[in-house]
Amino acid sequence: MGVSTSAPEEGIAVVTVDFPPVNALPVQGWYELAAAVRSAGADPKVRCVVLTAAGRGFNAGVDIKEMQRATGHDALIGANRGCYEAFGAVYDCEVPVVAAVHGFCLGGGVGLAGNADAVVAAHDATFGLPELDRGALGAATHLARLVPQHLMRALYYTSRTVTAQELRQYGSVWRVVPRERLMDAALELAREIAAKDGYLVRLAKAAINGIDPVDVRRSYRFEQGFTFEAGLSGVADRVRDTFGTSATTGQEEQS
Structure with a gap:
């Protein structure tokens, strides 16, 4: 259980998250x-870098x-700062990050996938921010990198989810593959990227981040101020304490 790193091929690192039962991460x-x-x-x-997860879903x-x-x-x-650090680490990673997403990708999962350079998803992958149902706010910054503004x-506002196939239509998912093919597809893309000159690909990552129209760090930090206000006001606890286990995801812990 925890976070592990492996090197399956030259030039590629795979970071795997494993926090049973649903990859809802504690602060640490x-x-x-x-x-x-x-x-x-x-x-x-x-x-x-390929970012993936073990178990039932990518991240809850x-x-x-x-x-x-x-x-x-x-x-x-701690959760505010921890999420900020993790999302920022993906965005600021010196080399491209490919997110390999299966099952549910909710709350913080959208923060990770939204800040990745590319997303490869399994057919069963769903993406969403159930924050308003969980007494929280945040990660609209990252969802806006995956879908158009009005969507x-x-x-x-509704806490609904969107499928990997739908995201593929918007161009924010590179490929959608059967679950058993997910890592193969992610590694295939990573292999193509890793074939480039290492120094040049680092320059490319820095250059692309530099022309982003939205400063994701500042934008997300602004959102977090409202998350903290919801916590201080007591409304977050009130909503959080009343939500039940989701019938559609079967998750016990999520944000």
Whole structure:
């Protein structure tokens, strides 16, 4: 359980997240993920990073049970900072990051996938922000990188999800493949990227980040201010404590 890094092929690092049962990460998990991605990207031998997950789904966001057990605001602050670090690590990784997504990609999962350079998804992958149903806010910045603006707003307000096939139509998912082919497809793309000159691909990553129309760090940090306000006001706890297990995802912990 936790975050692990492997090197299946020359020039490629695979960072795998494994927090059963649904990859809802505790505060420390977000920091571990951030450290693993940053370390992989800093390795001069690595030219592409694949971010993937074990188990039932890619990511279910923040571990709500950890939030409910905590007293005071330390858990909320920790989750805010941990997510910021993890999302930022993916975006700022010195080399391209390919997200290999299966099952549910919710809350923080959208933050990770939205900040990746490319997304390869399994047929069963679904993406969404159930934040308003979970007493939280955030990651609209990253959902807006996956879908058009008006759809992002409708998905955000309703807590609905969108399928990998739909995202493929918007051009934000590179390929949609059967679940058993997911890692093969992700590695295929990573292999093509890793075949480039390592120094040049790092320059390309920095250049592309530099021309982004939205500063994702500042945009997400702005959102987090409202997340914290919801926590301080008590509305987050009230909503969080009333939500039940989702019938569509069967998840016990998500954000």
